[in-house]
Amino acid sequence: MCNADWGIAAPLLVALAATWHTDIASIAAGIAAHSLGQGLALPLWGWSADRFGPALSLRAGLLLAAAANAACACSPGVECWVALRAVAGVGFAAVAPSVSLCYDRLPTAGDRQRAFSGLTTVTAASAVAAPVVTGVAAHLGAWRSVFTVLALCTAATAVRVRVDAPAARYRAGAGAAPDPTRRPAVRPARTGTAYLTVLGMGLAEGAVMLALPALLAPVLASAGAQRAASAALVVYAAGVLGSMLVLRQRSRRWGPVRLLTAGGSLGCAGAVLVAVAPGVAVILLCAAVLGVAWGCLHPTLQTWLPRLVPAAERARAASLFAAAAMLANSAVVAVGTSALQDGRHAPVFAVGAVLCALLTGWAATTARHWR
Numbered sequence: 001m002c003n004a005d006w007g008i009a010a011p012l013l014v015a016l017a018a019t020w021h022t023d024i025a026s027i028a029a030g031i032a033a034h035s036l037g038q039g040l041a042l043p044l045w046g047w048s049a050d051r052f053g054p055a056l057s058l059r060a061g062l063l064l065a066a067a068a069n070a071a072c073a074c075s076p077g078v079e080c081w082v083a084l085r086a087v088a089g090v091g092f093a094a095v096a097p098s099v100s101l102c103y104d105r106l107p108t109a110g111d112r113q114r115a116f117s118g119l120t121t122v123t124a125a126s127a128v129a130a131p132v133v134t135g136v137a138a139h140l141g142a143w144r145s146v147f148t149v150l151a152l153c154t155a156a157t158a159v160r161v162r163v164d165a166p167a168a169r170y171r172a173g174a175g176a177a178p179d180p181t182r183r184p185a186v187r188p189a190r191t192g193t194a195y196l197t198v199l200g201m202g203l204a205e206g207a208v209m210l211a212l213p214a215l216l217a218p219v220l221a222s223a224g225a226q227r228a229a230s231a232a233l234v235v236y237a238a239g240v241l242g243s244m245l246v247l248r249q250r251s252r253r254w255g256p257v258r259l260l261t262a263g264g265s266l267g268c269a270g271a272v273l274v275a276v277a278p279g280v281a282v283i284l285l286c287a288a289v290l291g292v293a294w295g296c297l298h299p300t301l302q303t304w305l306p307r308l309v310p311a312a313e314r315a316r317a318a319s320l321f322a323a324a325a326m327l328a329n330s331a332v333v334a335v336g337t338s339a340l341q342d343g344r345h346a347p348v349f350a351v352g353a354v355l356c357a358l359l360t361g362w363a364a365t366t367a368r369h370w371r
Helices: 002-007 010-020 024-052 054-073 078-092 095-104 109-139 143-160 167-172 193-222 226-250 256-276 280-308 311-341 345-369
Strands: none
Touching: 010 024, 010 078, 010 109, 010 143, 024 054, 024 078, 024 095, 024 311, 054 078, 054 095, 054 143, 095 109, 095 280, 095 311, 109 143, 109 226, 109 280, 193 226, 193 256, 193 280, 193 311, 193 345, 226 280, 256 280, 256 345, 280 311, 280 345, 311 345
16 A cells, blocks of 8 residues: 555646646645655654554554545645645555564564565555556546545555554564574664664665666656656566565575675666666666666565664664665655756766665675674
């Protein structure tokens, strides 16, 4: 639901602008409001999941998001709609820390890796399907039904969340199985090193693995290939989906260092391709490569990075990681889009390749604390 909610706004830009007789830039503010609300609310939901348990926090967030989407379907104007999109982002921000804390209770790193890979598979599939379904609804003039259906699905998901585990179990980390992948002597959280690592890797991942795919569409649009710009997003999601289908079977054999190195190397290769030869075919190939890179790198970081901190604070660590990634992505996309409009394609993606190499080296070095 969360990924579908994020992806439905872009195909509706023209339809919404026509409905409210405004420009597309005003409608696009709703996309920014959604991301901003989600990014700012993530630390709050992380604290809530640690304090009250992930199930209760997840249900509360989903119900808030469902109410916001239902209101979006009845929105009378663009200002109200933009504000409601921010509220929806706040509600869906509960998903990342709550799910991360639930998966943290799985006994082994391999189990957690497969769980996160399965979740990424579902989100990638929704990223492929949501724009297509939304585009059809917009063409038929039924954009309000999109938000209505999303609200109903989100509410149904919230009702199905089982709130049956005592919050104290999650506050204290009780019941968590010992993790054989962790060296017990490593306790960086007491000096703040762990939180700096989580924050830094979140910023780095957002600046590279989120921003680079987002910059492909502006490159294509500036070259007059608007249809290819939309196709690049679908190809990227297909790359993520394909990588997940493979990694769910291979996660037991491939350790975190190998997965991080593979993902980072593919990210560097994709950025170099665009920097050297920014043609339509190359950019679409790069979108697929970056999707596979994300599939290798992101679930691996989700699997072990929050475990650098004590059990009672892992939802907060997961929310800090996600919030840092989203905010870094927004900043880099804004700066990168401005540079792309000036025709500086090669420098933007060359810098992206260098940053991706640095992220890969840092993540692989840190992951050596794990087996």
